[in-house]
Amino acid sequence: MAFNFQQSVNEIESIYSNVDPPNNPGNQINDLVQYLVQPETILDEDIFDRAKQLIHAYDKLTSNHRSQLLYGITGAMKQYVEKELKSDLDSEDTFNIEVHRDVLQLYAYLIIFVFYCISEEKDPKKKVNGAASASDEDIRLKKGFQNSIRVLIECFKTLSVVFSVDLSHLFETTISRDDFVNSLCLKPVNSLFESEERMKDESFRRSAFKVLCQAVNQQGQMQQVQSNISSNLIYFPHLSPFKFKDFQRE
Incomplete structure (x- = not known):
């Protein structure tokens, strides 16, 4: 199957707003999950196309369907890393x-698309003291926001499993490994930090900081993470200052 990881990632923004909602998404998701019981089936072009079509419609799915998908x-990706990749x-x-790298890149693309979708979501409105009760739209946004936090934490847990492996064994050059880590983790996390409401959620912060620690300590991303932190603290005043040494193991 011909799949250009970096090119596909670069096209996510243009794909995001041009997708129709799928027909019978529940049935399609059930079928896909059954296929992914064997994680390597993602290499089948038809299976990957099904996964892409559903992920591309992520923001048009119900919260339950989003979580199920x-x-x-993420379960398939973790299973593959723990049982296949680590063993080899x-x-x-x-x-x-080469097969291991291909599998990781296919799953990574799907997760990156979810990161992008969530980064585009609106924050729930702050309730002003003395204001009337929240509208149905406010309630919907808050529930969606909370569900997205749970989704992000699950994604970060998956990245944690991936980063427990020395990815330099899978990529021919340091640059190609760094591009993979940046696309899967550093760039999305940087975008997610732009949300003030999201950064107020302790569970999100802890999970995000943990995976950044792993990117630094296990994948050699100290310079890039440090650069991202410095930029964020300049442009996003809602981010509480924290020292780069916090990302170093004690």
């Missing part, structure tokens, strides 16, 4: 390195 994808790396088996 996301957990199916521990045994120094390099025969399937």
